[in-house]
Amino acid sequence: MISLGHYLVLASFIFGIGAIGALTRKSAILVFLCIELMLNSVNLVLLGLGFYMKSLDGAVFAFFVMAVSAAEAAVGVAIIVSFIRRRRTSSLDAANLLKW
Amino acid sequence: MSTLLMVCFLVAAFTAFVGALMLVFHSRPMAAALGMVLSMTAFGVLYAMLHVPFLGLFQIIVYAGAVMVMVLFIIMSLDAKEEGPEVGGLQTFTAYVAGLGLIAFLMLTVRKSSLGVFPSVEKTFGSIKSFGHLLVGNYAVPFELASLLLVGAMVGAIVISRRRWQ
Numbered sequence: 001m002i003s004l005g006h007y008l009v010l011a012s013f014i015f016g017i018g019a020i021g022a023l024t025r026k027s028a029i030l031v032f033l034c035i036e037l038m039l040n041s042v043n044l045v046l047l048g049l050g051f052y053m054k055s056l057d058g059a060v061f062a063f064f065v066m067a068v069s070a071a072e073a074a075v076g077v078a079i080i081v082s083f084i085r086r087r088r089t090s091s092l093d094a095a096n097l098l099k100w
Numbered sequence: 101m102s103t104l105l106m107v108c109f110l111v112a113a114f115t116a117f118v119g120a121l122m123l124v125f126h127s128r129p130m131a132a133a134l135g136m137v138l139s140m141t142a143f144g145v146l147y148a149m150l151h152v153p154f155l156g157l158f159q160i161i162v163y164a165g166a167v168m169v170m171v172l173f174i175i176m177s178l179d180a181k182e183e184g185p186e187v188g189g190l191q192t193f194t195a196y197v198a199g200l201g202l203i204a205f206l207m208l209t210v211r212k213s214s215l216g217v218f219p220s221v222e223k224t225f226g227s228i229k230s231f232g233h234l235l236v237g238n239y240a241v242p243f244e245l246a247s248l249l250l251v252g253a254m255v256g257a258i259v260i261s262r263r264r265w266q
Contacts, residue, residue: 001102002109003217004208010113012206014120014139016199021124023195028176030129033136036167037120040143040159047150054219056231059152059215060239063231066158067246071253073167075176078257084178 004084008046014041027090028080072092116142129175134166140164151226166191 014037019033044064050058080090087094122135132231135248140163148156235243 002105002149002216006109006113007168008152008210008215009207010116010146012203012210013213014116015206016203017117017120017124019202020195021120023198024192025124027129029171030132033123033133033171036163037123037136037139038106040140040163044143044146044150047147047152047155051150051152051195051221051226052215052220054221054225056152056226056234059226059231060202061157061233062147062152062155063158063235064239064242066162067250070162071197071249072172074253074257075260077170078260081174081178081261088180 003029003047004052006042009046011041011048012043028095029090031092032080033077036069036073037056039065056072073084104150110144112142112145112149115139116146126206129171133172133175136171137168141170151221152231153226154228155257 002034018034018038018041022031022038025031025034043065046058046062046065048058050056083095084090119135119137119139119142123132123139125133126132144156144164145158146156147153147159234248
């Protein structure tokens with residue numbers, strides 16, 4: 001029998017893997033994708049808890065998270081493209097203008 | 101029925117897990133992004149198993165379709181060279197400690213909480229009709245704000261990616 005715990009365990013594993021990726025990856029595009037992965041695992045928690053509470057509010061919130069992350073994807077990809085055009089690399093080590 | 105659902109869940113969870121590992125650890129950006137596609141599709145299946153099948157469809161259409169096609173296009177056109185080994189040293193070590201600690205902490209929280217099996221719901225739960233009523237009823241203002249946000253993001257993306265101001 002599938003319980004809520006299964007979904008929560010899976011979501012926390014994916015969230016942790018996404019966090020490791022976001023901190024260790026060099027390419028800006030892949031860091032961006034890791035953050036999207038973390039957003040999706042949070043969506044899974046929202047849907048699971050919504051189903052557990054017999055309420056659709058979690059699904060509505062997950063829907064809004066998806067809309068916001070689609071907007072984020074558009075702006076993020078535009079920023080990454082202009083960054084790659086200017087620096088000729090997608091490595092985040094090249095983003096050092098504000099480095100102390 | 102119950103074992104079938106369990107098998108479905110395990111297959112989808114394993115696929116999502118493998119896709120996530122590919123995204124984080126594969127050295128070629130293209131393969132990593134394809135791992136993300138795999139993971140997103142498995143997430144769509146999991147959403148459908150949680151009684152919101154249309155959100156699973158959105159997931160596959162919007163993420164595995166639109167967003168990932170855009171990202172793959174960027175990788176193919178701009179970022180074709182292979183990524184070398186990751187930066188070693190303190191940053192990677194800290195990242196692993198932080199990530200694994202986060203997983204351990206979340207596991208502990210899930211274990212401590214007394215959450216049981218899912219309740220049985222009526223057939224209409226999660227239907228697109230009730231979802232739509234909720235979306236334009238209770239959540240009408242956030243819904244309109246989301247449309248505003250999407251238009252703003254569209255204009256912002258065009259402005260950012262222009263070559264120069266004229």
